[in-house]
Amino acid sequence: MLIRQYVVMLLISLGLLALIVRLIQKGMLNISYCWLWLGVGIMAPLIVIKYDWLLWFSELIGAVSPITTLFLFSILILFLMCLQFSIIISMQRRQIKRLTQQMAIRMEEK
C-alpha cells in the first residue's frame, strides 16, 4: 500500500470512528442499536493499520484480491444493518399498536 493511500484511508476510517463515538455521546445514536456501527468503526482503521491481516484473511476465504473481501464484508454488514432495522421497526410497530390500543381503551373508560 502506498503511503499516501495509507494516510488517506487511516484518516477516513478514524473520522468514521470518531463520528460514531460522537453520535453515541450526544445521544443521537442509541447505544442499544450501535453495535454494528461501532464494529465497523473499529474494524475500518484496524484493517488500514494491519493490512496484512486483510491479505491473510482474503487468502483464507479464497478471495482473489483484498478488495473482493472488503466488498463482500461491506455488503454483508449492510445486509445485517437492514435486518437489524427491520427487527427494530417490527418491534416498534408492535409497541405502537399496543400503546394505541391501551390509550383508546383508557379514553373510553374516562
Next chain:
Amino acid sequence: MITGDQKILVVIPAYNEAGRIGEIVKSVKGVLPIAKVLVVNDCSSDDTRCEAIEAGATVISHPINLGYGAALETGYFYALGNGFDYIIQMDGDGQHIADEIPKIISPVLNGEADIVVGSRYLSSGNGYKTSFARRAGQKFFGKIFSLITRYKLTDPTSGFQCLNQKVFELFTKGHFPHDFPDADVLLMAHYAGFRVTEVPVIMMERAGGTSMHAGLKPLYYIIKMILSIVMVVLSQRRWKQYVD
C-alpha cells in the same frame, strides 16, 4: 342457553361504516339485550363513532388506523380487562345478521366448542355470492386447515365468530395479526388445544363501504396467509405452552 349471569361482549370492528353501523348495533341489541355492544372504530373519517354511540354501543376509537385484526384485538383487551366470559365478533359492513347470533353462541355456551365460526357455505338457503377467485382462496386455506387439523373448515375468512374467555386470552398474548386474522389464528387456537367448529349461518352481501380485500390486497393476503400458517405450524409448541 343464554342466561343473565353470562357476560357477553359483541365486538364490531368498524372503519368508515356510517350509514350501516347504527342499524347493526340496534339489531344486535334487539337479539341479545343482555350483551354489551362494543364498536372499535379504527380511525374512521366519517360518522361511524357518532352513529354507533347514538345506537347505544360503547365505542373505542383508535387515534390511528391499525387494521381489522388490531381492532379485534382491542376488543379482546377490553373484554379481558372488564371480565367478559364470551365474545361474539361480527363485521360492521352489514354482512353478518344479528338474528344468526344464537346459532354461533349456543355451542360455546353449551361447552361443545371454544370457537364457533359462522359459515356462509354450510347454509343451504344462503343467497351470498362471491367471486370465483375469492372462493378459490377460501377453499384453499380451508383445505390447508382441514389437512392439518382433520376438522372441516369451509369458511376460514368468516369474521362472524364466538369465542370463550380462554381463547381471547390466548389472542392477547401478542401474536394476533394486525391485518387478516383468518385460518392462521384458528390454527393457532387448534394447537393450543381449543375446539374449533363451524355452524351454518346466513350472510348478506356488503351493504356498502370498502372491502379490506379490495385492490391488490388479495395478492398480499394469499402470500401473507401462507407465510403466517407456516409460522404457526413451526411454532406449534409455543401455542401448546400457553394453555399448559
